[in-house]
Amino acid sequence: MVMVRFIAIDGSEQTIDATCGMSLMENAVANGVEAIEAICGGNAYCGTCRVHVDPVWRKVTGPVTEIEEPMIEASGDSDPGVRLSCQIPVTTDLEGLVVRTPESQS
Amino acid sequence: MSTAPATGCPVHHGRDDRKSAKVAETNLTPMAGARVVSSFAAGRDILRSPKVRQAGASAEAVDLSKPEEISFFFLDGDLHRKRRAAVAGLFAPKTIVTRHRAVMDRTMDAIVADLQRRGSAPLDELSWQMAVDVAAEIVGLTESDSNASLAGRVKAVLDSSVSRRPGFFNTLLFNAKMMVRVGRFWKHDLAPAIEARRKQLRDDVISHMVKENYSKKGMIMECLSYGGAGMMTTREFIVMAAWHLFEKPALRERFLTGDETDQFAILEEILRLEPVASLLHRRAVEPVEGEHGAAMQDGEAVCVSIREANTDEAITGPCPYELDPDRARRMKVIGPYMSFGDGPHRCPGAQVALHETRVFLDRLFRLPGIRLESVPDVLWNPQIQGYELRGAVVACDPA
Ligand code: HEM
Numbered sequence: 483m484v485m486v487r488f489i490a491i492d493g494s495e496q497t498i499d500a501t502c503g504m505s506l507m508e509n510a511v512a513n514g515v516e517a518i519e520a521i522c523g524g525n526a527y528c529g530t531c532r533v534h535v536d537p538v539w540r541k542v543t544g545p546v547t548e549i550e551e552p553m554i555e556a557s558g559d560s561d562p563g564v565r566l567s568c569q570i571p572v573t574t575d576l577e578g579l580v581v582r583t584p585e586s587q588s
Numbered sequence: 589m590s591t592a593p594a595t596g597c598p599v600h601h602g603r604d605d606r607k608s609a610k611v612a613e614t615n616l617t618p619m620a621g622a623r624v625v626s627s628f629a630a631g632r633d634i635l636r637s638p639k640v641r642q643a644g645a646s647a648e649a650v651d652l653s654k655p656e657e658i659s660f661f662f663l664d665g666d667l668h669r670k671r672r673a674a675v676a677g678l679f680a681p682k683t684i685v686t687r688h689r690a691v692m693d694r695t696m697d698a699i700v701a702d703l704q705r706r707g708s709a710p711l712d713e714l715s716w717q718m719a720v721d722v723a724a725e726i727v728g729l730t731e732s733d734s735n736a737s738l739a740g741r742v743k744a745v746l747d748s749s750v751s752r753r754p755g756f757f758n759t760l761l762f763n764a765k766m767m768v769r770v771g772r773f774w775k776h777d778l779a780p781a782i783e784a785r786r787k788q789l790r791d792d793v794i795s796h797m798v799k800e801n802y803s804k805k806g807m808i809m810e811c812l813s814y815g816g817a818g819m820m821t822t823r824e825f826i827v828m829a830a831w832h833l834f835e836k837p838a839l840r841e842r843f844l845t846g847d848e849t850d851q852f853a854i855l856e857e858i859l860r861l862e863p864v865a866s867l868l869h870r871r872a873v874e875p876v877e878g879e880h881g882a883a884m885q886d887g888e889a890v891c892v893s894i895r896e897a898n899t900d901e902a903i904t905g906p907c908p909y910e911l912d913p914d915r916a917r918r919m920k921v922i923g924p925y926m927s928f929g930d931g932p933h934r935c936p937g938a939q940v941a942l943h944e945t946r947v948f949l950d951r952l953f954r955l956p957g958i959r960l961e962s963v964p965d966v967l968w969n970p971q972i973q974g975y976e977l978r979g980a981v982v983a984c985d986p987a
Contacts, residue, residue: 511920521681523922525636525934527672529680552673556680588681 484577488515488533491585500572506581507531507568517583524568529553530587533570535563536580543570543579559584602907607831608862608966608975609895609909615968618891619644619869625881626896628903628926633882634870634890635931638665642933643889644869657806659813661933668932674796678726679936684943688722692947695721695735700951701987708961708983715826715948716743716819722944723818726937727811728792731780738777742815744769770808778811820972821864822941826948827964827977829858832911833949834960839911844953851946854913856923860898861911863927864974868892898925957985 483499488510490496500509510518510531522528526549535543540563546554550566561584570576618624622643625631634640641647641664650662660671677683699714720739724730732738745766781794789795793814797807833840833854843854869891876884884890899908905919916923924942928935935941952958964980 514920521922521939522934523930525931527676527679527934527936528939549669552676553680556677557682588685 484572484574484579486572486576486579486581488517489580489582490517491583500576502572502574504572505568506533506570506572506576506579507566509572510567515583517587518567519587520568526550526553526566526569529557529559529566531567532557532559532564532584532587533567533581534561534584535565536582537563539576539579539581542575557587602910604909605832605911606861606909607828611966611968611975612866612895615970616866616893616895616973617970618867618893619889622869622889622891624896625890625892626900627880628897628900630878630881631868631892631894631897631926632930633878634876634884634892635868635929635933637872637876637878637882637884637931639874639876640870640872640884642869643871647869648871656801657803657809659809661813661817664932672932672936674800675793676936678792679940681939684939688725688940689943689947691722691725692718692944696947696951699948700955703955703982703984704987707986708981710978711827711830711960711964711980711982712823712978714952714982715830716823718826718944718948719819719822722822722940723814723937726792726818726940727814728785728790728794729777729781729811730792731784732777741769741773741777742812742819745773745812746815746820773811774804774808778807782807816972817935818937818941821974822937822944824864824975824977825859825862825941826945827980828862828864828975829855829945830949830952830982831960831964831977831980832858832862833953836911839913840953842913843949848946850913851950852942853917853923855942855945855949856927857911857913857915859927860904860916860923860925861909862975863894863898865927865929866894866973868894868929868933892926894926894929898927952982955984957983959983 483501486498486500488496496515498509498513498515505524507518507520507524511520519530521530543565546565547569550569553566554564625634642662647662650658655663655667660668663671695718699717703709703714716739720742721735724735724738729738782798785795785798789799793810797810833843839854843851869889871889872884872886875886876882901908903919903921904915924938928938961981961983962979964977967976967978969976
């Protein structure tokens, strides 16, 4: 388990115990993080599990992968830390990760 | 409404609210030699595995050496991903809200005006119009004389392809009929759309095909795939959802007073119980590792049963045959479960279909005097292995 902090657009925070081996999206949904919709269930096909990775964590989580690009582009989300959380596997390296959720997933 | 106790749920006395289960049980035919996978978890793992390929009679007969002539439905791997990526934006939630929603509203204005003028109409005719208009916008079939004629021509091609019978004479007849019908669709719908896109590209599937120099055959195949995958499925789902809402006043009330999120939860739960597509076939091209039935040997074929995966108690909780719109939220699962497939081939039109169904039913059920004059017959379409609802007639007061 690692601790991950989600910060919503209104500043409210939710810290979850995330299970390693699952994606960040799956952990968020399992812990009731409302701002993560994930309507395609983790196939990188809807762009509704977007998170903005805090600048200090971007090296660890890595850049947007090729599979994420089309839906991120279609969402119009230009935040430099944007990622699809379904494509971020949770590992022990992410202990203390901080991500922000966008105003709207659509 | 069927209120028979659900088998497998004697403790909770759960109802069996499914309307298509019986016809599916009688008619479903998995591909010969394919192992049926019923567990949701195993089905998902297989569909997500990069080591499987589309299988089933039509998929395995396709000549993959000419990818520019085949629909991406039959492709896999890198080429498939690139084709999907090229049109992904057309299906994004933002595009639905900012672009397709206007088409849905416009179509619904026309459907409502027509229904109020006629007094009554076959429901599947109305849902077909909605499904065709929306898919036509996404595909780019925008230069037809009218969308009603486009709908008729697409229906003629798809109907002739599903009424195909075995035998030499029937094959000849089928080919002749098919050629004429495809020819009409090409002449009146697709060719004018291609010509218009050659002059000015837009953001739609035909523009993409023009840019990528698809062959004539490739373009026809791709358009007809969208016709089959997007139009026929949505037509049936709208009728099915309407039927459930017509006969369940409390559910209808909840649908009409709920916010969009709740309306989607209701529709998704209906789709879980009544998936339009029932079987997904895959063949392993390498050994697939996995647990609980997900492991596959090299060359093995499986048939993922959407109906069984959608009612797998491990993921639905108790009373899997009962219509419970709060289920998915409670179980922290996506609402349609596996009704739109999973993995690389997961339906790109899932959100589009749910939106158009929501818009359609929200308007329909607010019409003064709206009623279901006759319930549909539940038929079976062996080619797409799915139900067809025919004969439902809705009526409303004149405007
Ligand atoms: C209730 C309505 C719908 C249902 C139940 C449905 C169901 C499905 C399913 C189960 C698949 C996966 C097939 C597989 O894995 O082999 C699929 C694929 C597909 N659907 Fe849908 N669909 C619906 C509406 C739509 C709409 C509205 C469109 C487009 C306008 C669409 C376009 C497609 C396409 C192009 C594919 C092939 C994707 C690929 O192979 O990558 N569908 N659909």
